[in-house]
Amino acid sequence: MAHGGDFDVIVSGAGPAGLAAAALCAEAGLKTAIVTGPVDPFEKRHDPRTIALMRPSMRLLEHLALFDESLKALSNPLRKLRLVDDTGGLFSAPETVFDARDAGWEAFGWNIPLEDLHPAFARKAKELGVVFIRDSASGIAPDRRRLVRLQLASGDEVAAPVVIAADGRASPVRESAGFHMLQHDYDQVAVGCFFSHSADHEDMSTEYHKPDGPFTTVPMPQRRSSLVWMMRPAAAKEVMALPADELARRIQVESHGDLGRIGDVTAPQSFPMQTMTAQDFARERIILVGEAAHAVPPIGAQGLNMSLRDAALAAELIGDAHAFGDDPGSEEICRTYDRLRRRDVFVRKAAIHLVNTALLTDFPPLQAMRAGVIAAAAALPWVRDIVMRQGLAPGGESLPRIMREDPAGASPAPSAQENPAMAESAPSHRT
Numbered sequence: 001m002a003h004g005g006d007f008d009v010i011v012s013g014a015g016p017a018g019l020a021a022a023a024l025c026a027e028a029g030l031k032t033a034i035v036t037g038p039v040d041p042f043e044k045r046h047d048p049r050t051i052a053l054m055r056p057s058m059r060l061l062e063h064l065a066l067f068d069e070s071l072k073a074l075s076n077p078l079r080k081l082r083l084v085d086d087t088g089g090l091f092s093a094p095e096t097v098f099d100a101r102d103a104g105w106e107a108f109g110w111n112i113p114l115e116d117l118h119p120a121f122a123r124k125a126k127e128l129g130v131v132f133i134r135d136s137a138s139g140i141a142p143d144r145r146r147l148v149r150l151q152l153a154s155g156d157e158v159a160a161p162v163v164i165a166a167d168g169r170a171s172p173v174r175e176s177a178g179f180h181m182l183q184h185d186y187d188q189v190a191v192g193c194f195f196s197h198s199a200d201h202e203d204m205s206t207e208y209h210k211p212d213g214p215f216t217t218v219p220m221p222q223r224r225s226s227l228v229w230m231m232r233p234a235a236a237k238e239v240m241a242l243p244a245d246e247l248a249r250r251i252q253v254e255s256h257g258d259l260g261r262i263g264d265v266t267a268p269q270s271f272p273m274q275t276m277t278a279q280d281f282a283r284e285r286i287i288l289v290g291e292a293a294h295a296v297p298p299i300g301a302q303g304l305n306m307s308l309r310d311a312a313l314a315a316e317l318i319g320d321a322h323a324f325g326d327d328p329g330s331e332e333i334c335r336t337y338d339r340l341r342r343r344d345v346f347v348r349k350a351a352i353h354l355v356n357t358a359l360l361t362d363f364p365p366l367q368a369m370r371a372g373v374i375a376a377a378a379a380l381p382w383v384r385d386i387v388m389r390q391g392l393a394p395g396g397e398s399l400p401r402i403m404r405e406d407p408a409g410a411s412p413a414p415s416a417q418e419n420p421a422m423a424e425s426a427p428s429h430r431t
């Protein structure tokens with residue numbers, strides 16, 4: 001489609017979600033720019049987070065040929081997920097292990113250090129021709145020529161028919177466009193760090209459910225693991241102030257010695273816990289992606305997995321419109337994106353909120369319900385199967401094509417001119 005914009009699509013925010021969206025848009029043949037914001041995405045900066053990316057997200061990485069041998073060597077497969085009820089309450093659930101082999105998979109996914117994943121996304125986006133604008137978005141302005149003008153801190157402006165806002169929880173683009181956010185702050189923070197251990201983790205992540213929130217170990221290569229420990233802010237202050245050897249001892253006690261002797265603990269960092277969701281995920285040529293659209297506590301490894309589904313769907317819808325000569329920022333595209341992403345995000349947000357609240361509450365029926373669901377998963381293979389499959393991603397057509405198991409889903413955007421049958425073999429989200 002002919003338009004007077006500088007680019008076909010502009011992404012605001014070069015975090016992992018924005019870079020994934022930009023890389024996929026460029027790969028679909030769109031003239032794509034990304035406004036990086038204050039952080040250099042190519043630079044490796046220590047981050048205490050590892051990201052458990054599930055099978056559909058791994059298909060996105062493989063589609064972009066991003067999970068190369070060097071990134072793989074830094075990552076660890078996730079073959080088992082174990083839940084331990086450590087509440088000591090009246091309603092205790094039995095220990096439950098979800099094994100990927102029970103679903104016929106080799107692994108649920110891979111655990112990848114964010115400090116390596118983030119620059120890998122940046123390098124891939126650059127290789128695919130994304131233009132990096134080293135500036136910060138300061139606001140947006142409507143334009144009667146079916147464009148959005150993105151205003152930059154330097155005083156410059158860039159325009160495109162559609163803007164993807166991936167500029168984080170405080171998203172300046174989202175705020176400038178007046179999207180309404182629903183927000184709930186928990187009286188909790190998550191403390192993250194890496195550590196080594198003497199026992200084998202067996203490629204298993206363990207989530208210990210404690211009264212102040214989950215304490216989760218996630219396997220890394222060479223007898224190391226990352227920790228996500230959710231707790232009350234006052235307790236976090238104490239934990240963060242502990243000398244490394246004392247923190248190692250605490251981790252050993254909290255994990256009941258399951259990983260043997262703990263050592264080499266890296267400097268912990270804390271993250272405030274909240275859920276945030278936008279009331280609209282897309283409108284008026286602006287599509288919200290990643291934490292600009294939704295943020296959830298790190299329970300069940302959902303955050304970036306959901307964000308990569310945002311990125312893939314946004315790129316798919318915009319790429320298809322481009323291939324068909326349609327307006328990539330149309331009302332129809334915004335509506336389709338909003339409908340499909342809302343379904344996925346709201347279900348997961350509700351499940352995470354329920355698990356977290358059921359741990360923090362003194363209300364027995366809620367405690368009993370949490371224990372009951374885990375007990376059912378422990379006892380009934382069909383319940384375990386549903387939990388495992390739904391825990392990874394939504395099924396069917398809600399999933400962007402490149403993330404589907406079905407090989408037809410890995411096809412490039414259907415082009416009516418090149419192959420009219422392709423739209424049928426790989427169902428499109430166009431409505």
Ligand SMILES: Cc1cc2nc3c(=O)[nH]c(=O)nc-3n(C[C@H](O)[C@H](O)[C@H](O)COP(=O)(O)OP(=O)(O)OC[C@H]3O[C@@H](n4cnc5c(N)ncnc54)[C@H](O)[C@@H]3O)c2cc1C
Binds near residue numbers: 053
């Ligand atoms: C302890 C912990 C463990 C986690 N573990 C997992 C896990 O195992 N699996 C999982 O899926 N998720 C996990 N998550 C969630 C995951 O870390 C986040 O969802 C993800 O990092 C957010 O990426 P993003 O790109 O949406 O946002 P961000 O990384 O916040 O990126 C936003 C970008 O916007 C840029 N920006 C800011 N202002 C501007 C501006 N004015 N103009 C342009 N750009 C701007 C910023 O510089 C930044 O680069 C975890 C989170 C925590 C806290």
